[in-house]
Amino acid sequence: MSDRDQVRVRFAPSPTGYFHVGGARTALFNWIYARQRGGVFVLRIEDTDRERSTEESVSYFIDGLKWLGLDWDEGPFFQAKNRPKHEAAAAELLGAGHAYRCFCTPEELAAEKARAVAEKRSWKCPGGCRDRQSADAKRRSEAGEPSVVRFRVPEGERIEFVDMVYGPNVKEAADIEDFVILRSDGSPLYNLSVVVDDADMGITHVIRGQDHLSNTPKQILLYRALGKEVPCFGHLPLILAPNKSKLSKRKHGEIVSLPFYREKGILPEAFCNFLALLGWSPGAEDEVLGMKELIEKFDLSKVNKSNAVFDYRGGDERNWTDPKAIAINGRYISAMDLDDLVPLVRERLEEAGIWRDEFAGEKAAWFRSAIDLVRERFRTLCDFATLGRPYFSDDFEMEEKAVRKNLGKEGLAGLLEALAGRLGGVTPFDAEHVEEAVRAFAAERDVKPGLIINAARTALTGTNVGPSMFHVFELLGQEKTVQRLKAAEAYVAGA
RNA sequence: GCCGCUAUCGUCUAGGGGUUAGGACGCCUGGUUCUCAGCCAGGUAACCGGGGUUCGAAUCCCCGUAGCGGUACCA
Numbered sequence: 001m002s003d004r005d006q007v008r009v010r011f012a013p014s015p016t017g018y019f020h021v022g023g024a025r026t027a028l029f030n031w032i033y034a035r036q037r038g039g040v041f042v043l044r045i046e047d048t049d050r051e052r053s054t055e056e057s058v059s060y061f062i063d064g065l066k067w068l069g070l071d072w073d074e075g076p077f078f079q080a081k082n083r084p085k086h087e088a089a090a091a092e093l094l095g096a097g098h099a100y101r102c103f104c105t106p107e108e109l110a111a112e113k114a115r116a117v118a119e120k121r122s123w124k125c126p127g128g129c130r131d132r133q134s135a136d137a138k139r140r141s142e143a144g145e146p147s148v149v150r151f152r153v154p155e156g157e158r159i160e161f162v163d164m165v166y167g168p169n170v171k172e173a174a175d176i177e178d179f180v181i182l183r184s185d186g187s188p189l190y191n192l193s194v195v196v197d198d199a200d201m202g203i204t205h206v207i208r209g210q211d212h213l214s215n216t217p218k219q220i221l222l223y224r225a226l227g228k229e230v231p232c233f234g235h236l237p238l239i240l241a242p243n244k245s246k247l248s249k250r251k252h253g254e255i256v257s258l259p260f261y262r263e264k265g266i267l268p269e270a271f272c273n274f275l276a277l278l279g280w281s282p283g284a285e286d287e288v289l290g291m292k293e294l295i296e297k298f299d300l301s302k303v304n305k306s307n308a309v310f311d312y313r314g315g316d317e318r319n320w321t322d323p324k325a326i327a328i329n330g331r332y333i334s335a336m337d338l339d340d341l342v343p344l345v346r347e348r349l350e351e352a353g354i355w356r357d358e359f360a361g362e363k364a365a366w367f368r369s370a371i372d373l374v375r376e377r378f379r380t381l382c383d384f385a386t387l388g389r390p391y392f393s394d395d396f397e398m399e400e401k402a403v404r405k406n407l408g409k410e411g412l413a414g415l416l417e418a419l420a421g422r423l424g425g426v427t428p429f430d431a432e433h434v435e436e437a438v439r440a441f442a443a444e445r446d447v448k449p450g451l452i453i454n455a456a457r458t459a460l461t462g463t464n465v466g467p468s469m470f471h472v473f474e475l476l477g478q479e480k481t482v483q484r485l486k487a488a489e490a491y492v493a494g495a
Numbered sequence: 496g497c498c499g500c501u502a503u504c505g506u507c508u509a510g511g512g513g514u515u516a517g518g519a520c521g522c523c524u525g526g527u528u529c530u531c532a533g534c535c536a537g538g539u540a541a542c543c544g545g546g547g548u549u550c551g552a553a554u555c556c557c558c559g560u561a562g563c564g565g566u567a568c569c570a
Contacts (some may be wrong), residue, residue, distance in 0.1 A: 004516090004555090012570095043532040049569065052569090063543085070533040117496050117497080158515090175499085177566075179543060184568060210500075210501095211563090213499080214564060237500095245562090245563090274507095277508080278508090281508050284510095285517055285518090286518095286519090287518085305500075305502095307562080307563060308507065309507080311521085318532075322506080323520055324507065324521085376534080378533095405530090408532080449528095451529090457530060465531040469529060494499070
């Protein structure tokens with residue numbers, strides 16, 4: 001459709017609320033498309049709804065895009081500032097006979113529409129405004145009679161276009177009503193504004209939600225009437241709630257809003273990865289794809305035509321959002337560059353109030369290895385401050401279940417105290433030597449090593465899961481090991 | 496109501512006129528002579544319904560159904 005060689009795409013949110021995950025995916029797909037085609041990614045804020053647009057909302061989009069790593073090349077442009085151009089376009093259309101003034105009142109229109117529906121026929125303007133002489137219309141308008149401007153949909157035409165996702169589309173002009181492009185107060189409507197702006201900004205590929213698919217023929221008509229080149233269109237399937245209804249914050253809570261994922265310890269790259277998989281798939285290959293791989297492998301023409309369900313279950317603490325998003329995040333945490341992870345963990349510990357400056361000073365190397373030891377089984381950044389708390393702070397909780405399971409066993413009385421004494425003498429205090437000592441100790445006492453090891457796990461970390469215990473001993477060090485073993489004696493059954 | 500789009504395991508999806516219909520996530524089971532929420536191995540589970548075309552249909556066509564979108568002086 002377009003032979004302009006520089007690809008120009010845009011993300012055009014309307015700042016009337018939060019940054020929806022579906023919007024995030026639209027932005028991502030636009031960004032990827034621009035990056036893989038060496039094109040330009042434009043950010044345009046569609047703030048023409050003055051009543052509902054807020055500056056706060058604008059910042060949600062700016063912050064969200066930055067967080068995701070979707071850097072834009074031009075903008076942000078504000079659509080409201082282009083209003084003079086929209087009005088000029090309407091005047092041009094009016095002058096060329098592509099549009100006309102309609103003097104019907106909303107009441108007349110509603111009545112006619114109700115009749116049309118009842119009689120199962122198509123809707124038309126009851127006042128015959130379409131056929132009115134323009135001079136006459138001009139006179140009435142200047143006399144102060146309120147009117148809207150409607151686009152004159154050409155008769156007998158058929159609008160065809162090839163959507164990059166949905167393929168060939170055909171729409172009979174007869175099925176399109178003469179839509180309003182200017183309100184009675186003179187303000188432009190969406191269909192006019194987008195077309196004018198997209199043409200003005202030289203957008204070559206319009207990639208947006210599928211909810212705009214049915215409006216596309218109207219927009220194509222506008223491009224033609226305005227003598228502008230029609231861009232390529234690519235519509236994206238929607239992201240739905242588990243009951244297949246629209247995913248909205250009002251009904252589904254913060255699970256649909258982007259900042260929630262940052263708070264919950266999701267990594268932006270992992271989230272983009274997950275989002276890309278909603279409607280698209282790399283085939284038989286690994287689904288874990290970083291931004292670079294996404295740019296390499298993503299193919300807009302292979303995006304699904306059917307809507308995707310965002311699989312979250314309310315009330316499930318472990319799977320608080322789509323479990324796939326969490327699983328992918330876990331893989332990023334395990335595999336990412338440790339240097340990138342360290343500062344992120346620091347933030348979380350600071351928020352939790354358990355950060356200590358020495359972690360960035362004399363214990364920096366220790367801090368790194370602590371993170372490296374525990375990260376494999378963590379799935380979000382939050383886990384470092386919660387599940388990981390015993391590694392970074394002495395103030396941690398003894399889980400009841402773990403205490404019962406590992407410290408509630410027969411024959412443990414006095415053992416931990418004795419073990420503490422024994423480990424207090426181990427030098428050097430590393431995994432290898434501690435293991436030797438622990439196993440020797442178990443043999444002497446004639447108990448299974450597992451009994452001691454698991455009891456120690458709970459004594460040292462308050463839980464019953466974690467990395468290999470000998471690494472934990474080494475990481476926590478001799479002093480804490482001895483301390484915590486002794487302290488745990490109080491939890492041993494019968495103590 | 497009218498116009499349009501869509502339909503493969505619970506979810507995301509691959510595939511597509513002849514396949515044991517593949518993968519990922521979830522879930523379940525076993526292993527991991529130290530745990531498991533980690534790791535490894537295995538398992539569970541699907542082509543919306545009905546017609547048609549065809550030697551053969553999950554795949555192509557039609558109808559139905561359902562979901563979604565549009566049908567605004569919202570974007």
